[in-house]
Amino acid sequence: MNSMYFTEEHNLFRESLKNFLKKEVVPHINKWEExxxxxxxxWKKFAEMGFFGIHYPVEYGGLNLDLFYTVILQEELQKINSGGFAAAVWAHVYLAMTHLNAEGNEDIKQRYLAPSISGEKLGCLCISEPSGGSDVAGLRTTAIKDGDHYIVNGSKTFITNGVYSDYLVVAAKTNPELGNKGISIMVIDRDSEGISATKLDKLGWRASDTAEIAFDNVKVPVYNLLGEENKGFSYILQHFSIERLVMGINAHARAEYALDYTLNYMSERTAFGKELDKFQALRHRFVDKYADMEICKAYNYSVAARLNKGEYVVKEASISKLKSTKMADEVIYECLQFLGGYGYMEDYPLARLLRxxxxxxxGGGTSEILKEILSKMIIDKKDYKRTV
Incomplete structure (x- = not known):
């Protein structure tokens, strides 16, 4: 393990996490996927181990640890080969809870953040809409103030934890005429009247509950507003760095898992009297993909180190997600090919991993959107600054 970033305490945490996942999660993965x-x-078991509160304040039950504990959590979740389960965890911890911690007042933190850390409540973040997943500024869901409540109408889609979560962190337009300057974020309890959720049937991430959610005249107390009214767009932009970096880390970790599994397979599988890892054509293709993975991993660690210091790394995190997710798809596609017919079988991990x-x-902003954001920063010299 790279001692530049990981201490002995980090390594002990990794071993504890691996043992926990092996005992409490892996035996159930196939059932949850089916x-x-x-x-x-x-979720209560996760919370008891402290995994939901890794980088959250101690006063709400968290551990207030550095970002490389988060890196470890994401890496090991990818290596149990259930993207859906991993997504359910990070959608709760790094999407919903991020907003509670950053924009929530003391009352909201006591009512939602503390129970989220203790595993009593599970959250989801609702931004994407059927009319445009990556176009945050163009969202159509409204939250119109009526006395001491907001009345929320609209719909969201592709929401991880959208069916089984206990609360929803929702972006809506409180002043529609202001465009992206009229967006606010609020917490809505799952059992609020007027909320309905429909589970979506997906190619992959089969274990997670991804949903389309409808809001029909849902009443939300004004004290459930996160931060200031009409500042929601800037809050969303503020947290893109951690979301994109997490997805970049996820990508290098699942690519590493695929390579490790494939190398072991190639060392045991024989053809024409010798192991597959002795054929030059396969050896060279393998190390080429391994090199791509290592480059992305090293880059992602460097970005995590900067974010851990409090630097604003929206450009670097966007590059992380853009390049690492593309690399992971290419690596896993190649690894499935190395397994031949067995790679196509559900009894082997590569088929699920590919999906x-x-x-x-x-997810989390398409590669096309990221390329345009990066074009504005690199070519047009647009200077994105910390907004809050």
């Missing part, structure tokens, strides 16, 4: 439903009792990985260049 049913599309994760046993909700696992799960394909969401990487789509």
């Amino acid at each position: 049913t599309g439903t994760i046993d909700q009792s696992i 799960d990985s394909r969401l990487g260049p789509i």
Whole structure:
């Protein structure tokens, strides 16, 4: 393990996490993948180990640890070969809870953040809409103030934890005429009247509950507003760095898992009297993909180190997601080929891994959107600054 970033404490944490996942999660993965439903009792077990509170304040039950503990959590979740389960965890911890911690007042933190860390409540983040997933500024869901409540109408889609979560962190237009300057973010309880959710049938991430959610005159108390009214767009932009970096880390980790599994297979599988890893054509293709993975991993660690210091790394995190997710798809495609017919079989991990990985260049901002953002920064010299 790279001692530039990981201490002995980090390594001990990794071993503890691996043992926990092996005992409490791996035996159930195939069932959860088949049913599309994760046993909700696992969240309390996660919380008891402190995994939901890794980088959150101690006063709400967190551990306030550095970002490389988060790196470890993401890496090891990818190596149990269930992109859906991993997504359910990070959608809760790094999407929903990020907003609670950053924009929530003391009351919201006590009512939502603390129970999220303790595993009593599971959250989801609702931004993408049927009319445009990556176009945050163009969202159509409204939250119109009526006395001491907002009345929310609209719909969201592709929402991870959208069916089984206990609360929703929702972006809506409180002043539609202001465009992206009229967006606010608020917390809505799942059992609020007027909320309905429909589970979506996906190519991959089969264990997670991804949903389309409808809001029909949902009443939300004004005290459930996160931060200031009409500042939601800037809050969303502020947190893109951690979301994109997490997806970049996920990508290099699943590519590494695919390479490790494939190399072991090639060392044991024989053809024409010798192991597959002795054929020059296969050896050279393998190390080429291994090199791509190592380059992305080293880059992602460097970005994590900068973000850990408090630097604003929106450009670097966007590059991380753009290049790492593309690399992971290419690596896993090649690894499946190395397994031949067995790679195509569901009894082997590459088929599921290929399906799960394909969401990487789509979710959290498509590669096309990221390229345009990076073009504005690199070619047009647009200077994105910390907004809040």
